[in-house]
Amino acid sequence: MEVQSLVAWNLRQLRVKRGISQDDLAYSSGVERAYVGHLERGVRNPTIITLEKIAKALDVHIAQLFREPEPSEGVPATLKAGRKKSA
Template identity: 40%
Template sequence: MPFMYRIASYFIYYDFRWCGMTPRELLAWNIRKLRVERGLSQERLALEAQIERVSISQIERKQVNLGIDSLGKIAQALNCAVSDLLMTPPPGDKMPPVLRPGRKNSK
């Protein structure tokens, strides 16, 4: 398995260089995009992922490095694969909009 991991790491690294985004920027982009698409507030996502709300805010503002356990919790709360959080956005894709302030409906 280490060989496959190295190959996967190479392709992920290559993909990051291709899109001009760092891994931290990709995580921030995708977490925010998926959260907004699902209509979740940062508070609701944090609650479902069992992490602090301020952590979601810091991740989306690219201020912290995300641990692998937290990454897994967020992916599970967003009902997606961890790899989806590292997908490169299509060329020309715009940053997801900010949800309007206030409490969101839980789904």
Template identity: 50%
Template sequence: MQKRKTLENRDPLLQAVATRIRALREGKGIAQEVFAYEAGIDRSYYGGIERGKYSPTAINLAKIAVALDVEVGELFPGREELVVLLTSHN
């Protein structure tokens, strides 16, 4: 039987993106369910994105960025953090 992934063993880059998306949404004071509706993403799937359970497609990242009124790149950590995250995962 396959073990369920926990936050500790999920991809660190995916977790960083999830954390940034959640922080941006919460910073705008929008409830998760309302935001998912506004972004045009299934509520439970969106919740999984914020938990780092699901890796969002480019289309869903674009929808999230538009709904947050930010550039897609703002959903990702900066270059220095990206280097650390990508090298620590290998």
């Protein structure tokens, strides 16, 4: 899996696992919401500074964004529609 895809996969998995909406993650990290969506789809290449902001907002070490998923791990789920749980 290429690095951009790893970051996208891990970012979405970490965010959804915590029940944080893209809006809340964007607000707490100081990154535009649309940019968070671009990162989760793997269509943008973030800087290390941006990844540090996002990792801090998710309360994880930046290395977690580069973790190779286990073969048994499926595609990260989505949050159900409506209000999302805030961090």
